[in-house]
Amino acid sequence: MQTVKMVISGAVNAGKTEFIRSISEIEVVSTERKATDETRLLKKETTVAMDFGRITIANDLVLHLFGTPGQRRFDFMWEILSEGALGLVVVVDSTRPETFRETTRIVEFFNEMRPAPYIIAANKQDKDTAWSPDELRLALRLPEQVKVVPCIATQRDSCKNVLLELLYEIMETAKEG
Amino acid sequence: MPLVGNLRDFALHDFLYLVDRGYKTGSLMLNRPSTDDAAHLYFDKGKLLSVVRPQRRERLGELLIRLGKVSPQQLAQALQTQQMNNARPLGQILVEHGVIGQRDLQFCIQQQIEETVYELFAWRDGEFKFQAGQKPAPDDVQSLVPLPVENLIMEGVRRVDEMSRIKERIPNNDMIVRFVDRPQEKAANINMTADEWRIFARINGRSSINEIADKIGLTPYAVSHIVFGFITAGLVEVTRPTGGQSSKAPVAAQAQRVGSTPTRRSAAEPAYVEPPKKSLVARLINRIRGL
Structure with a gap:
């Protein structure tokens, strides 16, 4: 059985968990949230807010989805998680401009560490206060070639579309065979 | 005497x-x-x-x-x-x-x-x-x-x-760890510590307990202990290495020469990622479209 991996990242409360829950055929592991309690994060026993889901592609192939912890303290996990990943979805809460700077940091971090195809999922596009994908591109200072895909992380079809857009990106750099 | x-x-x-x-x-x-x-x-x-x-x-x-x-x-x-x-x-x-x-x-x-x-x-x-x-x-x-x-x-x-119990499920540290095809119901809503997640993220169906321990700097005992917990929770299973999967020497044996041990790569040195094959990506696209 071959397994391939995609990483779903984003700032705290961007919608990573909802995204994986919506698209995963089985919710395997989802940790409890303690993002607001910074002091507890310093303790060794603190659980890490991270998610894991899977999609069976065929009898011999499985896609694993790893949601990264949003908290900065767990940056070290990103490197581990992104190892061997086909690509990255960076989820951004389009209604919360205060998280855009953190989103930019995440994009830069992954780019420096492990350049792999990535796209931005502009989440909560069903909300009145959501910034549009074009506005987000400017706010996040993204190059023209980076896709910013509208998304509603609680809707399966929307998440499916995001994954497909990422896969089209991956296909661009895939080798023959 | x-x-x-x-x-x-x-x-x-x-x-x-x-x-x-x-x-x-x-x-x-x-x-x-x-x-x-x-x-x-x-x-x-x-x-x-x-x-x-x-x-x-x-x-x-x-x-x-x-x-x-x-x-x-x-x-x-x-x-x-x-x-x-x-x-x-x-x-x-x-x-x-x-x-x-x-x-x-x-x-x-x-x-x-x-x-x-x-x-x-x-x-x-x-x-x-x-x-x-x-x-x-x-x-x-x-x-x-x-x-x-x-x-x-x-x-x-x-x-x-404890090891005698662990050995019943993990006979040795050269065993390969892989996710089970269908996780059991009890595998839902598990909370993990940072070390557990670090190990979890390294499971790929190719790496052994020794190799995972080597990569994340924990002892093989600590890794087998945590993997035992995953097995008990129905998340993973271990298999013997096949011909293509070489078992690795104990961690200490790899550090025989000064400078020979891999150290943590700095963020300034991006890792080379080999692109996947088009046929693989096409299979993924077809499946996701059909969801």
């Missing part, structure tokens, strides 16, 4: 108790011809100073590089200083150079010694010989503070008991 015997009749914890109560100084040589293995333990007034496994001897510098505490360059500089001041221990020089703190250094050494002793608790047989007055070689890894053996006895016995 050396004390000689066999661990079959007089187990390691019995001997440690004797050393502790007898306030003994000297070396305990363990030989296990059945597995061609040996270990030398050095004591000072009933406390443990050093443990050496001749088959995978690791010097202090190699240990600290393996743990990512010093770089090969920092070690080379410290060794140069040591050559000029022959009598000074390497650890002291590294502390003076500000490369590592005294407490951190002691922690690394102590953990290494303790983990090695815990492995020895699993030896059910083997000849032993205790010789009074023997001291470790100057370049052997030695604890800065002699270690009390009471805790070693308690933890060692506890681990032997």
Whole structure:
């Protein structure tokens, strides 16, 4: 059985968990949230807010989805998680401009560490206060070639579309065979 | 007159108790011809100073590089200083150079010694010989503070008991860890610690317990303990390595040469990622479209 991996990242409360829950055929592991309690994060026993889901592609192939912890303290996990990943979805809460700077940091971090195809999922596009994908591109200072895909992380079809857009990106750099 | 015997009749914890109560100084040589293995333990007034496994001897510098505490360059500089001041221990020089703190250094050494002793608790047989007055070689890894053996006895016995349960599911540390095809219902809503997640994220159906331990800097025991928990939760299973999956030597054996051990890559050095094949991506696209 071959397994391939995609990483779903984003700032705290961007919608990573909802995204994986919506698209995963089985919710395997989802940790409890303690993002607001910074002091507890310093303790060794603190659980890490991270998610894991899977999609069976065929009898011999499985896609694993790893949601990264949003908290900065767990940056070290990103490197581990992104190892061997086909690509990255960076989820951004389009209604919360205060998280855009953190989103930019995440994009830069992954780019420096492990350049792999990535796209931005502009989440909560069903909300009145959501910034549009074009506005987000400017706010996040993204190059023209980076896709910013509208998304509603609680809707399966929307998440499916995001994954497909990422896969089209991956296909661009895939080798023959 | 050396004390000689066999661990079959007089187990390691019995001997440690004797050393502790007898306030003994000297070396305990363990030989296990059945597995061609040996270990030398050095004591000072009933406390443990050093443990050496001749088959995978690791010097202090190699240990600290393996743990990512010093770089090969920092070690080379410290060794140069040591050559000029022959009598000074390497650890002291590294502390003076500000490369590592005294407490951190002691922690690394102590953990290494303790983990090695815990492995020895699993030896059910083997000849032993205790010789009074023997001291470790100057370049052997030695604890800065002699270690009390009471805790070693308690933890060692506890681990032997635990390992016997773990071994029922994970016979050895060369076993490959992979996700089960269909996780059981009890696998939902599991909360994990940071170390558990680090291991979880390394599971790929190709890496063994030893390899995972090597990559994340935990002991094989710690990894097998956590993997055992995953197995119990129905998340993963272990399989024997097939022909294409080479089992890896124990962690310590990889650090035979200074600088040979992989250290954590800095963020400034992006890793090369080989692109996937188009056929693989096409399969993924087709499946996601059909969801």
